[in-house]
Amino acid sequence: MTALKNDRFLRALLKQPVDVTPVWMMRQAGRYLPEYRATRAKAGDFVSLMKNPELACEVTLQPLDRYPQIDAAILFSDILTIPDAMGQGLYFETGEGPRFRKIIRSLADIEALPIPDPEQDLGYVMDAVRTIRRELNGRVPLIGFSGSPWTLATYMVEGGSSKDFRQSKAMLYSDPQAMHALLGKLADSVTAYLNGQIRAGAQAVQIFDSWGGSLSAAAYQEFSLAYMQKIVNGLIREHEGRRVPVILFTKGGGLWLESMAETGAEALGLDWTCDIGQARARVGDKVALQGNMDPSVLYATPAAIRTEVARILKAYGAGSGHVFNLGHGITPQVDPAHAAAFFEAVHELSAPYHA
Amino acid sequence: MTALKNDRFLRALLKQPVDVTPVWMMRQAGRYLPEYRATRAKAGDFVSLMKNPELACEVTLQPLDRYPQIDAAILFSDILTIPDAMGQGLYFETGEGPRFRKIIRSLADIEALPIPDPEQDLGYVMDAVRTIRRELNGRVPLIGFSGSPWTLATYMVEGGSSKDFRQSKAMLYSDPQAMHALLGKLADSVTAYLNGQIRAGAQAVQIFDSWGGSLSAAAYQEFSLAYMQKIVNGLIREHEGRRVPVILFTKGGGLWLESMAETGAEALGLDWTCDIGQARARVGDKVALQGNMDPSVLYATPAAIRTEVARILKAYGAGSGHVFNLGHGITPQVDPAHAAAFFEAVHELSAPYHA
Numbered sequence: 209m210t211a212l213k214n215d216r217f218l219r220a221l222l223k224q225p226v227d228v229t230p231v232w233m234m235r236q237a238g239r240y241l242p243e244y245r246a247t248r249a250k251a252g253d254f255v256s257l258m259k260n261p262e263l264a265c266e267v268t269l270q271p272l273d274r275y276p277q278i279d280a281a282i283l284f285s286d287i288l289t290i291p292d293a294m295g296q297g298l299y300f301e302t303g304e305g306p307r308f309r310k311i312i313r314s315l316a317d318i319e320a321l322p323i324p325d326p327e328q329d330l331g332y333v334m335d336a337v338r339t340i341r342r343e344l345n346g347r348v349p350l351i352g353f354s355g356s357p358w359t360l361a362t363y364m365v366e367g368g369s370s371k372d373f374r375q376s377k378a379m380l381y382s383d384p385q386a387m388h389a390l391l392g393k394l395a396d397s398v399t400a401y402l403n404g405q406i407r408a409g410a411q412a413v414q415i416f417d418s419w420g421g422s423l424s425a426a427a428y429q430e431f432s433l434a435y436m437q438k439i440v441n442g443l444i445r446e447h448e449g450r451r452v453p454v455i456l457f458t459k460g461g462g463l464w465l466e467s468m469a470e471t472g473a474e475a476l477g478l479d480w481t482c483d484i485g486q487a488r489a490r491v492g493d494k495v496a497l498q499g500n501m502d503p504s505v506l507y508a509t510p511a512a513i514r515t516e517v518a519r520i521l522k523a524y525g526a527g528s529g530h531v532f533n534l535g536h537g538i539t540p541q542v543d544p545a546h547a548a549a550f551f552e553a554v555h556e557l558s559a560p561y562h563a
Numbered sequence: 564m565t566a567l568k569n570d571r572f573l574r575a576l577l578k579q580p581v582d583v584t585p586v587w588m589m590r591q592a593g594r595y596l597p598e599y600r601a602t603r604a605k606a607g608d609f610v611s612l613m614k615n616p617e618l619a620c621e622v623t624l625q626p627l628d629r630y631p632q633i634d635a636a637i638l639f640s641d642i643l644t645i646p647d648a649m650g651q652g653l654y655f656e657t658g659e660g661p662r663f664r665k666i667i668r669s670l671a672d673i674e675a676l677p678i679p680d681p682e683q684d685l686g687y688v689m690d691a692v693r694t695i696r697r698e699l700n701g702r703v704p705l706i707g708f709s710g711s712p713w714t715l716a717t718y719m720v721e722g723g724s725s726k727d728f729r730q731s732k733a734m735l736y737s738d739p740q741a742m743h744a745l746l747g748k749l750a751d752s753v754t755a756y757l758n759g760q761i762r763a764g765a766q767a768v769q770i771f772d773s774w775g776g777s778l779s780a781a782a783y784q785e786f787s788l789a790y791m792q793k794i795v796n797g798l799i800r801e802h803e804g805r806r807v808p809v810i811l812f813t814k815g816g817g818l819w820l821e822s823m824a825e826t827g828a829e830a831l832g833l834d835w836t837c838d839i840g841q842a843r844a845r846v847g848d849k850v851a852l853q854g855n856m857d858p859s860v861l862y863a864t865p866a867a868i869r870t871e872v873a874r875i876l877k878a879y880g881a882g883s884g885h886v887f888n889l890g891h892g893i894t895p896q897v898d899p900a901h902a903a904a905f906f907e908a909v910h911e912l913s914a915p916y917h918a
Contacts, residue, residue, distance in 0.1 A: 372894055373859055374894075377857065377860065377863070378863050381860050381862075381863030381868075381870075382864045423835075423836070424838075424857050424890075425835075425836060426878075462817075463838075480778075480779040481776060481779065481815065483780035501779075502732065502778075502779050502782075503727070504727050504728055504729060504732035505732065507729050507730075507733040507736075508733050508737040509736075512736040513736075516736065519781065523781075535779075
């Protein structure tokens with residue numbers, strides 16, 4: 209494999225010294241970019257784009273070509289590839305978000321679910337990882353990812369997005385055994401899937417627990433964090449002679465950082481409701497932190513974006529262990545020039561904190 | 564005024580001894596009740612129902628008649644009465660939530676806004692409070708309420724509900740002076756409005772900061788909590804010879820309880836992501852706590868609801884200072900029999916904690 213030309217991102221995740229704070233952006237390959245919209249139009253729809261390794265590679269690299277400051281690429285894919293590979297039939301309805309043709313409602317449904325084999329059943333993702341890794345040619349590291357078991361379970365039980373998780377929480381509280389059976393199967397599937405991505409070339413992995421923050425503190429521990437712990441325990445932690453860092457990101461999980469930091473993950477993703485300085489004090493040296501600017505700040509002026517980047521850098525303070533990011537994905541309406549202001553500000557303003 | 568027959572709710576807010584943990588439910592007068600749907604159909608639409616003091620009284624009392632355990636009534640109204648009285652023109656589109664005919668976009672728009680006089684401009688609310696108080700005839704205390712300045716500002720600037728608060732956060736970050744001008748005006752309006760409700764008969768007041776949890780920790784302090792502090796400072800705190808407790812409820816505010824407890828409010832509302840035992844340890848004796856069952860637990864079986872009520876009572880532990888509630892409003896799809904299981908469980912299972 210080609211040597212890595214920029215390893216700032218991996219070094220910060222391991223709290224090793226860096227020259228400036230590394231930066232990337234959740235959903236950096238996305239609809240706010242005209243070049244992304246052009247590729248997506250070429251592909252036809254989102255699922256076709258995601259399942260085409262060449263086009264997935266193309267959109268993964270687009271933000272890197274536009275913004276030279278970006279310190280990591282992230283696989284272009286969707287969190288719902290696993291339920292799709294389990295046979296649920298993922299599709300997207302315009303303006304409706306993801307939907308599944310089959311819905312999980314009973315223990316019998318759960319017992320019938322297969323555990324997908326990454327190369328056999330999710331080959332398009334593994335091929336995308338290999339293609340992107342080859343095309344990156346060592347520019348920056350490649351991040352692989354998956355949805356968390358709880359997050360995947362909500363979509364599988366609801367049949368799509370949800371406001372109040374009516375069916376999935378009814379199952380969690382009325383039939384916890386069924387929910388545990390589903391989550392156990394998902395944890396095994398996610399472990400195999402992320403290990404497949406690591407073998408194919410992913411140099412760090414992130415677990416997106418988008419809906420863990422919808423749970424009570426007690427239910428979070430039992431139904432989300434316990435299964436992320438199981439995944440962390442089963443992941444390949446060294447590959448190609450390097451540590452493969454794991455980032456856990458529970459949106460709305462700011463109250464639970466201490467227990468997340470105990471999992472053995474290298475880093476925690478923070479949404480913007482956490483003060484990153486307080487978060488650092490709470491987790492101590494156990495983990496690095498990734499985040500955490502409110503994505504809606506990108507609707508403000510470039511000067512205001514710069515001020516907010518400066519505030520967050522100051523809140524984190526001196527030393528390594530911070531990967532700058534948004535606290536959630538960039539939204540489609542953002543002006544790409546505002547994203548540029550964000551990336552530039554992180555590198556320009558962070559140097560003094562690493563002197 | 565008639566003597567209060569059941570003052571458990573007010574006593575718990577002041578951490579005075581009680582026999583059982585008092586209980587009420589956010590949105591207890593709402594669409595899950597067939598009798599509510601009948602009254603609403605009679606009124607025509609939501610705004611007509613809310614602006615009719617007799618019908619507002621009727622729906623306020625409905626849950627009390629159905630569930631004898633309920634320890635407090637809450638004024639039936641909407642959080643958006645103030646912007647409506649400021650001339651923004653509130654209406655509801657089916658399935659779309661609240662909308663405003665006029666939208667605030669500039670400092671000039673803000674400077675032109677009047678501060679509503681409660682009796683002159685919001686007389687229908689004051690009349691509803693007087694009517695409900697008379698009809699309650701001392702059964703339980705009556706809670707008045709308002710939206711928080713930040714929450715009202717988001718609707719006024721967006722023109723309705725929002726996913727990412729694009730316009731309001733752009734104003735907050737790009738033109739903080741304009742946002743502060745708007746919030747200052749709203750804080751004055753909310754103070755006058757809640758004092759009007761107290762004079763009309765509200766025996767406690769709750770400030771609903773529904774969208775404070777959408778802010779960064781720093782922005783929350785400056786743009787939401789500071790204005791709730793201003794309101795707390797300006798409220799009538801004694802009326803009819805009794806303390807009028809104030810409850811602050813920031814949904815998603817679990818990380819900020821310590822600073823909320825410093826405002827001088829008697830109680831904090833908790834959503835379900837906080838462990839109530841940990842919250843109690845964090846705020847100490849400064850405030851009582853209200854909450855915090857996940858409303859989606861009401862989709863589970865009555866047995867599961869009872870188990871979750873027991874878990875929360877145990878987490879809070881012995882002694883007064885807890886008002887049981889959901890962590891957010893009850894949803895329209897809940898079976899009224901499940902709400903009954905909730906109310907019954909709180910009184911039945913809490914007695915040992917007050918022995």
